Amino acid sequence: VDDPGYSYAILRKGIDPRKDQSYFLFSLRQPQLRRALTPLGRMTKPEIRKIAHSLGLKIADKIDSQEICFVPGNDYKAFLRSHLGDNEFHRGEIYDVDGNFVGEHDGIELFTIGQRKGLPGGSPRPRYVADLDPETNRVIVGDAEHLVCDEFVIDRVNWHPVAGIGLSAVASAKADDPGRSFEATVKIRYNHPGTVATVTPLEHDRARVRLHEPQRAVTPGQAAVIYDDDIVLGGGWICRRAFCHPERSGAESRDLATLP
Incomplete structure (x- = not known):
């Protein structure tokens, strides 16, 4: 411009x-x-595949990568453990949004906002990770x-x-x-x-x-x-x-x- x-x-x-x-x-x-x-900004993926086919490229039908392409099986927790080692994770406590203690965790790096799986403690309704506090290594959980x-x-x-x-x-x-x-x-x-x-x-x-x-x-x-x-x-x-x-x-x- x-x-x-x-x-x-x-x-x-x-x-x-x-x-x-x-x-x-x-x-x-x-x-x-x-x-x-x-150069690909004005083209769709099917158009690119068509060109690859016309050139005889072996990757013409390669499946699109999903999630983090360099993490085997999309298991980022295993990826972090293999590269950092368990001693490098920052362990801490889990609280609910009202300040009630829920349990302990093995590393704040293993949680993401919105996560539901892998949370300790029984609950009559689904709980999700609502916040992560890196200063205290606390994981805060709450309702949807x-x-x-x-x-x-x-x-x-x-x-x-x-x-x-x-x-x-x-x-x-x-x-x-x-x-x-x-x-x-x-x-x-x-x-x-x-x-x-x-x-x-x-x-x-x-x-x-x-x-x-x-x-x-x-x-x-x-x-x-x-x-x-x-x-x-x-x-x-x-x-x-x-x-x-x-x-x-x-x-x-x-x-x-x-x-x-």
Whole structure:
């Protein structure tokens, strides 16, 4: 794109939604994007297979990789154990969202937000991992509704020039100035279809994301990527959020890190 006195590269979604990689590429900056070539972005996987067949390539019918392609059997726990060793895991305790002790665990690295399997202690209803506290190695579990989130903050944000957000403008903006906010589509994980949100740029390369429809399992450490239709505006990394019990609000909200 050529603006008066300035030109920049734009990152768009690929036309094949099942194979689009823009979610992973949001952190590329202009020096990388200007030199990047994406020849498959305008083609679907069946079209690529057809070309491979015409060239007689043996991989033309190779099965698509799923999950983490370099982890045998998608067993990431076994993968971590084989590379780290049991002594490198950070053991700790498990609490429910009300601060009740549930049990102990063999390593916080073995849990993910939204996980249901492998949780100790009997319960009359399904329980899920609602939060992970790396400072205390505590795993917090709760009901399905405790996975739902409608607001979070992202940090280390990389704004693309097409977003029109200058560093000086962000630095001078107030954190909750509605005039600085804009609506966009936000993806909170690779296979997420995207949801409408109000995004507010903050100081120190951060932004607040308010989801118009609450989403399940918004996971700290995952990328949240911001789109205008098929154009990537920017993105950042989801921070640990303040936890709000579904029947509480305002002053009754609790940060999971404050559990006993």
